[in-house]
Amino acid sequence: MRIGVLMGGRSLERDVSLRSGRRVSRALAELGHEVLDLDVDENLVPTLKDELLDLVYIALHGKFGEDGTVQELFEILDVPYTGPGVFSSAIGFNKALSKEIFQREGIPTPPFFVLSEATFQEMGAVHSLAAAGEKLGFPLVVKPVAQGSALGVKVANREDELLEAVRSALHYDDRILLENYVKGTEVAVSILGNEELEALPPVETVPRSGFYDFDSRYTPGLTEYYCPARLDEEVSRRAVETALHTHRALGCMNVSRVDIIIDGAGVPQVLELNISPGMTETSLLPMAAETAGLEFKHLVERLIKLAMEKYA
Ligand SMILES: Nc1ncnc2c1ncn2[C@@H]1O[C@H](COP(=O)(O)OP(=O)(O)O)[C@@H](O)[C@H]1O
Ligand SMILES: [Mg+2]
Numbered sequence: 001m002r003i004g005v006l007m008g009g010r011s012l013e014r015d016v017s018l019r020s021g022r023r024v025s026r027a028l029a030e031l032g033h034e035v036l037d038l039d040v041d042e043n044l045v046p047t048l049k050d051e052l053l054d055l056v057y058i059a060l061h062g063k064f065g066e067d068g069t070v071q072e073l074f075e076i077l078d079v080p081y082t083g084p085g086v087f088s089s090a091i092g093f094n095k096a097l098s099k100e101i102f103q104r105e106g107i108p109t110p111p112f113f114v115l116s117e118a119t120f121q122e123m124g125a126v127h128s129l130a131a132a133g134e135k136l137g138f139p140l141v142v143k144p145v146a147q148g149s150a151l152g153v154k155v156a157n158r159e160d161e162l163l164e165a166v167r168s169a170l171h172y173d174d175r176i177l178l179e180n181y182v183k184g185t186e187v188a189v190s191i192l193g194n195e196e197l198e199a200l201p202p203v204e205t206v207p208r209s210g211f212y213d214f215d216s217r218y219t220p221g222l223t224e225y226y227c228p229a230r231l232d233e234e235v236s237r238r239a240v241e242t243a244l245h246t247h248r249a250l251g252c253m254n255v256s257r258v259d260i261i262i263d264g265a266g267v268p269q270v271l272e273l274n275i276s277p278g279m280t281e282t283s284l285l286p287m288a289a290e291t292a293g294l295e296f297k298h299l300v301e302r303l304i305k306l307a308m309e310k311y312a
Pocket of ligand 1: 141143147148149150179180181182183186211213259272
């Protein structure tokens with residue numbers, strides 16, 4: 001097949017995307033496909049129209065790659081693409097809307113409030129922070145509504161740390177989430193499939209710094225990974241069921257990765273669903289696939305097959 005690999009882009013996760021994209025691109029070439037690396041610029045659509053690609057692998061991360069906008073473009077141009085469709089992408093990239101759906105669906109997720117930049121600029125929302133802190137309890141997590149790779153995510157241990165965390169999150173998005181801090185075991189569960197779903201074994205992440213931030217994710221050695229996660233059988237089963245439920249609730253096709261913290265009572269609290277999981281050397285989806293006996297290039301081949309099936 002003639003396959004374009006879309007990578008880079010202008011999001012803050014550009015470098016991560018280039019690492020995912022180049023690795024996918026190499027795997028596709030090894031599999032015998034004809035591969036065209038595509039970056040995001042004003043020539044993208046003209047190139048797509050000229051090249052008559054059979055499929056595009058979306059290796060973008062972050063805004064404009066994961067939020068449904070690029071997916072919409074491929075719908076218009078009638079080009080098959082990997083990963084969930086427009087709706088699932090738009091919801092998945094918006095943690096506030098995702099969490100609303102989780103709550104409606106009975107998927108456990110930490111209690112939260114959402115505030116916009118305008119409420120601070122024009123409505124004095126700073127005076128609501130004490131009440132929000134009191135309701136949620138400390139510590140709490142402040143994060144941008146639509147961002148990835150833990151960029152702009154901060155823990156506020158006390159009320160006097162809240163404003164600083166809010167300011168920092170507002171640098172990354174004009175809407176922010178204040179969320180109850182969950183102490184527990186962090187795992188990611190990746191799901192593959194369209195109608196028939198397969199959950200890969202949960203991957204447990206234990207960052208040395210205690211926080212799974214940007215550096216812990218992409219610098220080898222800064223995080224210990226356990227796959228399968230060191231969970232009781234029952235808790236692991238519950239995490240997998242919850243991830244499958246989350247994938248279905250957002251109407252995902254092809255693939256997703258559900259980020260979860262197992263709380264002290266063994267309940268899998270869902271933080272978010274990613275529609276374009278990282279494919280770098282330290283990324284969690286390839287790690288889980290490997291444990292399930294699916295080496296990287298076969299994972300990529302599987303994603304291609306699922307995308308063609310979705311298109312048909
Ligand atoms: N409610 C929470 N309680 C404890 N840690 C959290 C919470 N929310 C996020 N974190 C930490 O911050 C990281 C990033 O948060 P997440 O919601 O997954 O956003 P993203 O990965 O899109 O940046 C998580 O991997 C986790 O380590
Ligand atoms: Mg995450």
